[in-house]
Amino acid sequence: MLIELGQRAKAAARVMATASTETKNAALHNIADALIANTEQLLSSNQLDMEEGRKNGMSKALLDRLQLDADRIKGIADSMKMVAQLPDPVGRTLDDFTCSNGLHIIKVSVPIGVIGIIFEARPNVTADSAALCLKSGNVVILRGGSDAIHSNTAICNVMRAALEQSHLPADCVQLVEDTSRESATELMRMNRYVDVIIPRGGAGLIHAVIENATVPVIETGAGTCQIYVDKAANIDMAVRIIDNAKTSRPSVCNAAECMLIHRDIAERALPQIAKALEAKKVEIRGDAEVMRLLANAKPAQESDWGKEYNDYIIAARIVNSIEEAIDYIMTYGTGHSECIVTDDEEAAALFLNTVDAAAVYHNASTRFTDGGEFGMGAEIGISTQKLHARGPLGLRELTSMKYKIYGKGQVR
């Protein structure tokens, strides 16, 4: 039963709603110091998860994500102190006006309240999410996966003790210890106590949250970014952008998954692009016309269009026009990041105005869709929905607002 966690979270949220910037920053510093001071204990808890993981045949990649070491704990602590340095997103005046009847209305940013984070096997998410939620005046209920339960519990306990020493409620950070599917479902349906759910993880997790949540959700994650190489593209630039967008970090959501090449430039551009990609061992899955131009390409199946590979694979397709490229993106894209490479300003304007995505690029890699790159300092994920926030979710995106209205007895 998570109701008690919910009640404690609501009570803590009331304290956090009026906590000063200094108090919140001091708490973040105290937590960071406590994490480092407790390194040994955190590593021995993490060791338990690692042993379980090895026993259960967890993949090497997942084991690597799960593992903590002194450097990683220092990294977590450093980014917590970095969050402390960012501007407080709470209490900003968003609007300020006086009505003809004399009512003075001020719209101010306030914390959202209680944020539920449902995530998978990366224990750093525990501390990173907590830092962003605390700085934005929110209280967080964390529901991590069973694979990292010992690590998460240890990190959470250190954070709770440090919060109390900072004169903030320990319940600003709570961990759901029950890692059953039922506990996740219960959390995402506690509308009375939870104001928003943010899933952080793979497509399966995100789908389960959207399917089952009654609490409002900020959808993050899935990205099938496209690069469209226009007939007026600079081919060298196209090669560089596609190479970077596909291979600099294939596992992330802002990596490219498909390239669309205008027919008029395909014969010249595609072999050069393919050469750069093949040098990095990227498999190209093309339509019939791509196959005709590239000896080493493999034939794409219908399921390749719109697929998020997160791997050294890219789909490729010849299009007859910019409109056909836009059509493809509107059909198969996830509204994350889309790019046109062209020297034609009009084509660029058409693409950027028409393509419906969080980030639309002219002549730059989609890999820039990132809170750090956008100057937010940190992010809790990348929203691919259109309500509330789109693109990287920084501190401001973790706030809501209220109207404060000052009268002298006005009635209507």
Added chain:
Amino acid sequence: MLIELGQRAKAAARVMATASTETKNAALHNIADALIANTEQLLSSNQLDMEEGRKNGMSKALLDRLQLDADRIKGIADSMKMVAQLPDPVGRTLDDFTCSNGLHIIKVSVPIGVIGIIFEARPNVTADSAALCLKSGNVVILRGGSDAIHSNTAICNVMRAALEQSHLPADCVQLVEDTSRESATELMRMNRYVDVIIPRGGAGLIHAVIENATVPVIETGAGTCQIYVDKAANIDMAVRIIDNAKTSRPSVCNAAECMLIHRDIAERALPQIAKALEAKKVEIRGDAEVMRLLANAKPAQESDWGKEYNDYIIAARIVNSIEEAIDYIMTYGTGHSECIVTDDEEAAALFLNTVDAAAVYHNASTRFTDGGEFGMGAEIGISTQKLHARGPLGLRELTSMKYKIYGKGQVR
């Protein structure tokens, strides 16, 4: 099967995304003129609904909401022309900066896309919602109740014809003709084609949408507004505000449903408040202490706390402190509009900072929580959730945003 509606809506949304302000305004004027020109036809369709309603024993109040007449149609047309005069919320620059790597990032407001509106028996909602959605560059799928199906179909057909004459797709406005529960459920789960669902109606409708929707929802409607009369209140002002907040229009969501009176002022204030309310035939349901002070009060049941009467009834309760008042509001309020009446600035600041609601008032009636009063010109509802938008939803609240990023070949 609503999928075809969804596909047509998405196609229309692409046209609307780049429609000019002039085109949208011209369409609104053409629709308004067409509604007036077709008054007779609209009234005869409405007559069919009215006859059905009478046959089915619909209440007088509901029949009144359902009824159209020439004046009401003129009112709908006038407010459509008023929406045309409001500033275009699309294309506003929300942020504009250049990164150290030279990337130029512009955050602009864009239409949300496809908005689903699920509503009950008021045919004016059909036209009003469409006007706000069109002005904000959105496409709307309307799913009204069976009681108003003839009226809604007629209004919708007139709007669609006028859209085509305005060189916009008729599919910018579509009506779900199937009024079964299944069609509403299907609409709220069409994540591929619908970007947001806004329910407009009673608590039952809103609950069903929250329970079943997988599409993001903007929750509107339910309001149990409280008025707290502080020990430092001006009693005359408290009488005036409570009278107004309860009786000026009891059926709306910004009407007061409960008054909380500080113990130190109760003996003087409560009889005066009660006198004003009883003159308007308001029933007061009080706790034991209120009962002791007011001869005519009825005893409140547990179910009276937090109840939205929408009627000439108000709950009343004595509190020992402002903290107890805030506690009550945090426990029973719906986060809509809450008011403190006091001459003590510190108490007012505590209340406005601590109470978590869309609108928090010092010395003014809660009835002002309204898009028109807030200078928005028009509203599609009042949001009581904390994501995306809180309080009155005007045109700006019907937009999303995107990042347009201009590079010179930057890679990461």
